[in-house]
Structures are given as C-alpha cells and as structure tokens.
Amino acid sequence: xxxAYLFKYIIIGxxxxxxxxxxxxxxxKRFQPVHDLTIGVEFGARMITIDNxxxxxxxxxxxxxxxxxxxxxxxYRGAAGALLVYDITRRETFNHLASWLEDARQHAxxxxxxxxxxxxxxxxxxxxxxxxxxxxFAKENGLIFMxxxxxxxxxxxxAFIKTAATIYKKIQDGVFDVSNESYGIKVGYGGIQxxxxxxxGNSSQGGGxxx
Amino acid sequence: MHEPELHDLSDxxxxxxxxxxxxxxxxxxxxxxxxxSNEPDGAEIVYTKDNVTIHPTQYASERISGRxxxxxxxxxxxxTWIPYKGQTSNARLSEKDKNLxxxxxxxxxxxxSIRRHTPTLGWQYIIVVxxxxxxxxxxxxxxxxxxxxxxTIKQHVSLVRSAEDxxxxxxxxxxxxxxxxxxxxxxPRAVPVANVSSSxxxxxxSSADIERLESDKSSASFNQNSRQRQKNHDPARDLSIxxxxxxSLVTRFARETTSxxxxxxxxxxxxxxxxxxxxxQSSASYNHIQSSIDSPKYHDEVSVPSDPIEFDKxxxxxxxxxxxxxxxxxxxxxxDAEGRVMDSKALIKRIFYGGLEHNLRKEVWTFLLGYHAYxxxxxxxxxxxxxxxxxxxxxxxxxxxxxxEQAKRFTKFRERKGLIDKDxxxxxxxxxxYDGDDNPNVYLLRDILLTYSFYNFDLGYCQGxxxxxxxxxxxxxDESKSFWCFVSLMERLGPNFNRDQSGMHSQLFALSKLVxxxxxxxxxxxxxxxxxxxxxxxxxxxxQFKREFEYDKTLLLWEVLWTHYLSEHLHLYxxxxxxxxxxxxxxxxxxxxxxxxxxxxxxxxxxxxxATLREAEALCICAGENGEASIPPGxxxxxxxxxxxxxxQLDDDVL
Numbered sequence: 030x031x032x033a034y035l036f037k038y039i040i041i042g043x044x045x046x047x048x049x050x051x052x053x054x055x056x057x058k059r060f061q062p063v064h065d066l067t068i069g070v071e072f073g074a075r076m077i078t079i080d081n082x083x084x085x086x087x088x089x090x091x092x093x094x095x096x097x098x099x100x101x102x103x104x105y106r107g108a109a110g111a112l113l114v115y116d117i118t119r120r121e122t123f124n125h126l127a128s129w130l131e132d133a134r135q136h137a138x139x140x141x142x143x144x145x146x147x148x149x150x151x152x153x154x155x156x157x158x159x160x161x162x163x164x165x166f167a168k169e170n171g172l173i174f175m176x177x178x179x180x181x182x183x184x185x186x187x188a189f190i191k192t193a194a195t196i197y198k199k200i201q202d203g204v205f206d207v208s209n210e211s212y213g214i215k216v217g218y219g220g221i222q223x224x225x226x227x228x229x230g231n232s233s234q235g236g237g238x239x240x
Numbered sequence: 241m242h243e244p245e246l247h248d249l250s251d252x253x254x255x256x257x258x259x260x261x262x263x264x265x266x267x268x269x270x271x272x273x274x275x276x277s278n279e280p281d282g283a284e285i286v287y288t289k290d291n292v293t294i295h296p297t298q299y300a301s302e303r304i305s306g307r308x309x310x311x312x313x314x315x316x317x318x319x320t321w322i323p324y325k326g327q328t329s330n331a332r333l334s335e336k337d338k339n340l341x342x343x344x345x346x347x348x349x350x351x352x353s354i355r356r357h358t359p360t361l362g363w364q365y366i367i368v369v370x371x372x373x374x375x376x377x378x379x380x381x382x383x384x385x386x387x388x389x390x391x392t393i394k395q396h397v398s399l400v401r402s403a404e405d406x407x408x409x410x411x412x413x414x415x416x417x418x419x420x421x422x423x424x425x426x427x428p429r430a431v432p433v434a435n436v437s438s439s440x441x442x443x444x445x446s447s448a449d450i451e452r453l454e455s456d457k458s459s460a461s462f463n464q465n466s467r468q469r470q471k472n473h474d475p476a477r478d479l480s481i482x483x484x485x486x487x488s489l490v491t492r493f494a495r496e497t498t499s500x501x502x503x504x505x506x507x508x509x510x511x512x513x514x515x516x517x518x519x520x521q522s523s524a525s526y527n528h529i530q531s532s533i534d535s536p537k538y539h540d541e542v543s544v545p546s547d548p549i550e551f552d553k554x555x556x557x558x559x560x561x562x563x564x565x566x567x568x569x570x571x572x573x574x575x576d577a578e579g580r581v582m583d584s585k586a587l588i589k590r591i592f593y594g595g596l597e598h599n600l601r602k603e604v605w606t607f608l609l610g611y612h613a614y615x616x617x618x619x620x621x622x623x624x625x626x627x628x629x630x631x632x633x634x635x636x637x638x639x640x641x642x643x644x645e646q647a648k649r650f651t652k653f654r655e656r657k658g659l660i661d662k663d664x665x666x667x668x669x670x671x672x673x674y675d676g677d678d679n680p681n682v683y684l685l686r687d688i689l690l691t692y693s694f695y696n697f698d699l700g701y702c703q704g705x706x707x708x709x710x711x712x713x714x715x716x717x718d719e720s721k722s723f724w725c726f727v728s729l730m731e732r733l734g735p736n737f738n739r740d741q742s743g744m745h746s747q748l749f750a751l752s753k754l755v756x757x758x759x760x761x762x763x764x765x766x767x768x769x770x771x772x773x774x775x776x777x778x779x780x781x782x783x784q785f786k787r788e789f790e791y792d793k794t795l796l797l798w799e800v801l802w803t804h805y806l807s808e809h810l811h812l813y814x815x816x817x818x819x820x821x822x823x824x825x826x827x828x829x830x831x832x833x834x835x836x837x838x839x840x841x842x843x844x845x846x847x848x849x850x851a852t853l854r855e856a857e858a859l860c861i862c863a864g865e866n867g868e869a870s871i872p873p874g875x876x877x878x879x880x881x882x883x884x885x886x887x888x889q890l891d892d893d894v895l
Contacts, residue, residue: 063669064669065669066662066663069778092703096737096739096741100741100778
C-alpha cells in the first residue's frame with residue numbers, strides 16, 4: 030500500500046471519554062459499545078486522501094488513566110497530530126484538559142497539530158460542557174475544535190481528516206521538515222515535493238455539531 | 241512489506257557441513273586409520289538395536305528411526321546411529337534431515353557422558369554428550385534396551401555413574417570433571433553473534449567462522465595442553481553467556497549442553513552472588529536443573545519467516561516438554577484422608593509442567609494463590625471460608641452503606657466507583673460468562689473491585705485490576721472466595737498498580753538486566769535504539785500476559801507462574817523468551833521504539849504458549865544464580881520485604 034505521507038496520530042484524554050470508540054469508528058466505520066478497556070496503547074491505521082495524495086494515518090490510542098501517564102508520555106515522541114478528547118457529559122474530563130495539554134506540549138513536537146474533540150455529542154440531553162466552553166478552550170490554546178459522536182459517526186471522519194489537512198498544510202508551508210522523522214511524518218513512495226496547491230482536499234470546515 | 245531474508249547456522253546445509261567436518265576431524269585425530277565406511281575395518285558389532293529414534297521437532301509425528309550400534313575395533317569402541325532409508329514419517333523431513341542427524345562412528349574416547357532417562361510413561365531415551373561439549377539429540381529407544389546398551393558399553397570402556405546424578409554415566413572419567421568442563425569451554429573471546437547487534441539482516445557467520453569453531457572444538461578435545469588455559473580465567477557468567485551464544489551458532493544440539501556446562505561451572509567454582517538472598521529454592525532448583533537437562537529436544541533459533549504465526553509453528557523449542565494437565569484422579573493422590581496436600585513440592589512441580597484441568601482450578605488455585613495452606617484439612621478450609629465470608633460481607637457493607645448524601649461529599653469514593661463502573665463493562669465482555677446486558681457476573685466484578693478498594697484503600701483501584709480479577713471470578717464462581725483469592729494475588733501484584741509506577745519500573749528494569757544477561761546483542765540493540773525502558777513489555781507485565789493469549793491459555797499460564805517453581809519471576813523469563821524468539825526480526829528490520837511497540841502489541845494472540853514456557857524455563861535455568869541476581873530484591877511479584885515499605889524508586893531517565 031503506497032502513500033505519499035504517513036502521519037502519526039495520538040489520541041489522548043481521560044479514561045472512558047471514547048478514544049477507542051472514535052478510533053474504531055474512523056478505521057472500521059462501526060460503533061462497538063462493548064470493547065475491552067485499553068491497557069498501554071492500541072494501534073489503528075487508515076488511508077485518506079488529501080489534495081489527491083494518499084496519506085496513511087497511523088493512530089495510537091492510549092490508555093487514559095492517570096497512573097499510566099508516565100508510560101503515555103513516551104508515546105508522544107514523533108506524533109504529527111493529536112486528538113485530545115473529552116466527554117461532553119462528564120465535566121471532569123473537560124476540567125482535566127489543561128493537564129493533558131501540558132503533557133502534550135512538554136513531550137510532543139511543538140508543531141504537533143492538536144484537535145480538541147468533545148465526544149458523545151449524541152447525548153446532548155446529558156450535556157455538562159457547552160459547545161461554547163469547548164470553543165473557548167480551543168481558541169485560548171490554539172487548538173482546532175469539534176464536537177463529535179463515535180456512536181453516530183458524526184464529525185468523526187472530519188476530525189481525523191481535518192487534522193491531517195492541517196498537518197499537510199504545514200508541510201506545504203515548509204513548517205515541517207519531512208526528512209526529519211521526529212516530526213511524525215514519513216514520506217512514502219508516492220511523495221510529491223513542492224507546494225502544488227494549499228487547499229484541503231476532503232476536510233470539513235464544520236465546527237460544533239450539536240450546538 | 242519486504243521481509244529481509246535471515247539466515248543463521250541452524251540452516252541445515254551449513255549445519256550438515258559442520259557436522260561432517262567435525263566427525264571427519266574426530267576420526268582422523270582419534271584412530272589415524274581413516275575409514276570411508278561407517279564401520280571401521282575389522283570391526284565387531286557388539287550391540288545393535290532397531291527402532292532407535294530421534295524427534296527433530298516438537299511434533300511427535302515427525303521422527304527419524306534408525307539402528308543404533310556399538311562397534312568394537314581393537315581396544316576402541318564406537319557408536320553409530322544410521323537412519324533407515326526411505327522411511328520418513330513426515331514429508332517435512334527430507335533425506336537431508338536424515339543425513340544431518342546421522343551419527344557416524346563416534347569413538348567413545350570422544351564421549352564425555354551418557355544421560356539416561358527412563359520415564360514411567362513414554363519412551364526411554366539417552367543423550368550422548370561429547371567431550372567437546374556438544375551433545376547428540378535424544379535417542380529414543382522405542383523397543384527398550386537402554387540398560388542393555390549401558391551394560392554393553394561398560395564391558396568395553398570405563399563407565400561410572402556420576403556422583404551428582406544417578407542417571408548420568410561418565411565415560412573414561414580419569415580426570416576431574418572440572419578440567420573437562422573448562423577445557424570444553426575453550427573458545428575464542430570474540431563471539432561472532434555479539435557483533436551483529438546493530439548490523440544487517442544477515443546473521444549467518446561466514447564459513448570461516450564455522451571452520452574456526454570446528455577447529456576450536458577439536459583442539460579442545462585433543463590438545464591436552466590447552467586444557468588448562470582457560471581454567472583460572474573467568475567466572476561462570478562470561479563463559480556461560482558466550483558459550484550459549486557461540487554454541488547456538490554451531491549446532492542446534494548445543495544449548496542443552498551449554499546449560500549443563502553453565503550449571504556445572506556454577507557448582508564447581510561456587511560463584512554464587514546470590515548466596516545471602518533468601519529464596520529457599522536452591523536445592524529444588526538444582527534437582528530441577530538436573531532433570532531439565534534431560535529435555536528431549538530443543539532447537540535453535542531459525543531465521544524469521546514473514547508470518548509470525550508460521551514462525552511459531554516451525555519454531556524449534558528446547559526445555560522440557562509440557563505435560564498434560566493435572567486431573568481429578570491424580571489430584572486425589574496428592575491429598576491425605578483429611579484433605580491435606582501431602583507433598584506440596586511435588587504438586588507444584590506437577591502444575592508447573594502441566595497446569596490444571598479446568599474443573600480443578602477452583603480448588604487448587606486457592607492453594608497456589610496462598611489463600612489456603614497446603615497442610616490445611618478440608619474442615620479447616622471450610623471453616624476459614626465461612627469466617628472469611630463474614631469478613632468480606634463486613635467490608636462490602638462499608639461502601640454499600642454510603643448514602644447518596646454521603647457520596648456527594650466523598651469525591652474519592654465517587655471517582656473510584658465511577659472508574660470501576662466504567663471498566664467492568666469493558667472487561668472480557670466477549671466471554672459468555674460476562675456478556676449481555678445486566679449480566680450479574682459483571683456486577684460481581686464491580687462489587688469485588690469496589691470492596692477491594694476499601695480493603696486496600698491506599699492502593700484503591702487502577703485499570704488492569706479488572707483484567708486480573710476476571711479469570712479468578714470466572715474460575716471460582718463465588719464472590720467471597722474470588723475476593724480473597726484476588727487479595728492474595730494482589731499481595732504480590734499490587735505494586736504493579738502503584739501510582740508512581742515503581743512496581744512496574746522495577747520489573748522492567750529487572751527485565752532489561754535479564755536480557756543483558758541472556759541476549760547481549762539484543763540488549764545492545766535496544767540500547768542503541770533508545771528502547772531500554774522496555775515500555776513495549778508494559779502490558780505483558782502489568783496484567784500477566786492476559787491480553788496476549790486466549791482466555792484459557794491465560795489461565796494455564798497464570799497457574800504455572802503462580803507455582804513460583806523455578807523462580808518467582810518466571811514471568812520475566814517469559815518476556816525474554818518471547819523477545820528472543822523474535823530477536824532476529826526485531827534487529828533485522830531495524831525496528832525503532834514505535835515500530836517495536838506496534839510489533840509487540842500485534843503479537844497478541846500469536847504466541848505459542850507451550851513453546852514459550854519451555855524456553856522461559858530453559859532460560860531461567862541457564863541464567864541460574866546470575867539471573868536471580870539480576871532481579872533486585874523485592875521486585876514484584878516477590879512478597880514485600882519486611883522492612884522496606886516501598887519498592888526501589890528508579891529514575892525515569894535510567895529506564
């Protein structure tokens with residue numbers, strides 16, 4: 030399977046916010062409410078297309094519990110993108126975002142693109158964090174933001190692809206040195222050099238889905 | 241993905257060449273009357289036995305049968321074993337294989353010892369160990385006749401029973417065994433495999449290496465002067481490890497011998513860094529080592545094919561064959577009339593090698609976990625259970641009695657309960673025992689974990705605990721009993737869940753030391769590639785390989801680990817065994833940390849448990865005292881040291 034680029038993603042956030050479900054929805058297009066909790070890390074991968082170029086996403090789905098943080102930190106190395114996930118029905122998962130962000134800033138490449146995802150937006154009747162609060166936090170910290178639902182698949186595709194598009198743009202803009210793998214990007218066989226147009230291919234521009 | 245081709249000396253053609261070369265040099269040196277036939281001129285056959293068979297692989301279906309002979313020529317006695325022509329039990333065994341294993345006129349002056357193995361069940365076999373240190377594969381006597389074989393030898397050459405082991409017969413034992421052992425260790429210091437750590441996919445030494453090894457071997461056997469040289473040189477450690485690697489290149493028969501040499505050099509030079517340490521197993525482990533040397537077959541690493549599953553299938557195993565699980569009838573023989581286990585050591589050993597039939601687990605796990613004492617009677621156990629049931633209910637009441645109003649003001653309780661609620665519905669739900677909505681067993685998991693978090697409030701709850709409890713409840717089917725068995729298990733594994741991860745770090749650290757001891761090139765590779773934190777083994781250790789094997793295999797693995805038969809830390813040797821199994825692939829493909837982590841993760845469900853256990857056992861024996869010395873005292877799952885309240889805190893940058 031040839032690709033122009035391979036991006037390493039990492040999914041972080043409190044336990045039970047739906048990280049593994051988001052991954053499964055993205056890679057397998059299905060929602061599996063009953064799955065084993067993640068110990069350490071699990072992997073997923075999918076090909077997407079941006080600007081007519083095949084891009085492979087290699088996604089690291091990490092364990093969320095606090096006590097595993099010291100292990101999780103070793104996974105940031107070389108990640109080009111991160112999905113920072115909270116659960117809109119559980120306030121505390123939102124409250125912990127700052128500490129996740131701090132970890133990411135400290136252990137990841139400073140150019141890593143971070144997408145903030147308020148998951149479980151299908152459960153709006155149990156909402157504990159408003160969309161505005163999510164937007165506000167994202168704005169303050171320079172993150173891209175979306176609310177999504179791993180259950181209904183709403184915005185899942187978009188979240189992953191928009192992050193990829195952001196990374197792709199950074200490559201086009203020369204922010205990333207793709208020959209240096211510490212940026213979390215590998216150039217594949219189909220790699221095409223030079224800026225051939227900066228527009229995002231597939232990405233959706235949508236923000237919150239459940240406001 | 242392109243797979244690099246890997247080779248090593250277990251490749252048959254190379255091996256055959258080395259064997260032929262070796263046997264040629266032996267007969268040349270020995271008799272000076274080179275004969276082209278398999279039987280020397282003017283020879284008299286003094287013993288012959290048909291249907292003597294070797295088992296080249298772990299599969300009983302694959303075997304090569306032949307005729308064993310003792311031939312007398314002048315004062316010299318020779319042994320031959322020639323496979324029958326044209327009869328192959330399995331298509332995978334070629335004529336080349338037969339040629340490979342053929343034993344052509346080996347003079348008894350070159351034989352160091354013969355080990356006899358006469359199991360009560362199964363075939364008798366012998367292992368012939370050369371004075372060069374090499375051993376032939378076990379020869380199975382399908383029609384019996386081991387005794388007759390030994391008697392015949394004794395009529396012609398000096399054959400004495402070893403003082404150390406009644407099943408070992410030393411041939412021409414004029415010298416002290418020490419000198420022989422050390423002379424056979426006369427090997428160059430530069431070990432080819434030690435140099436490949438970071439290099440390419442090609443691990444096969446050149447033919448010049450083979451020649452050098454061969455000439456080393458024969459000079460060790462025949463050059464009397466050289467025998468003393470190495471004698472004072474080295475503690476056991478360096479020798480053994482180098483020998484281990486060295487021999488594994490030369491021959492697939494070597495490891496067994498090596499482990500024996502390793503053991504002997506320990507016995508002899510008394511190099512025992514572990515002396516002060518209490519582990520109370522040393523005498524038992526020597527007995528064990530002795531018997532494990534009997535391992536009827538084992539194999540060298542082979543080159544790694546692209547598919548790990550395929551690799552497991554053809555993988556060549558050493559260590560003692562696994563037995564069938566202990567069943568009800570046999571279990572009854574371990575108990576006296578009042579239900580005491582009469583010989584707990586024998587029981588432990590039996591479980592170590594075979595595990596338990598499932599219906600016995602419920603009863604026997606309570607002993608293995610330390611909930612019941614081996615010398616307790618039925619009545620005492622019943623009594624204990626009823627007392628403990630009451631105690632459990634009392635602890636459970638502590639959280640059950642928390643009212644919603646109180647819970648509002650009890651954040652820690654709410655957090656714990658929330659975590660546990662979330663995790664029990666994500667634990668083994670594909671198993672019918674735990675599947676479906678409102679499954680009462682899922683609620684039991686929750687209740688036991690919550691009760692435990694009150695029983696051990698300091699430790700509380702951490703992810704991974706539900707993975708450890710699930711099989712216990714599945715086996716016990718009783719809430720209170722499961723709880724107390726879980727408590728016993730957590731006495732040992734609790735530190736895995738320390739918030740500062742100190743218990744995990746100390747195990748990962750010990751693992752790195754063991755790999756350094758048992759596979760230096762791999763250790764160097766990890767070092768160069770910034771993988772020494774061994775985080776890729778995190779899940780293995782945290783939940784005792786539960787995610788790596790199918791459920792029933794996990795149950796078997798756990799009961800084997802819980803015997804603590806060879807070591808309390810067998811799980812670390814299991815890690816080493818798995819890593820060693822894939823070392824060629826790891827190094828050949830130049831895996832970096834990320835790739836390695838992904839690779840290890842994806843081994844889940846693809847690891848052959850029996851083969852891994854055998855290798856872990858063999859590695860544990862090989863490592864011996866040095867292995868135990870690599871593991872800091874108090875490393876889980878050892879019970880906590882009396883005085884030390886915490887486990888050694890290791891800096892992150894060290895790991």
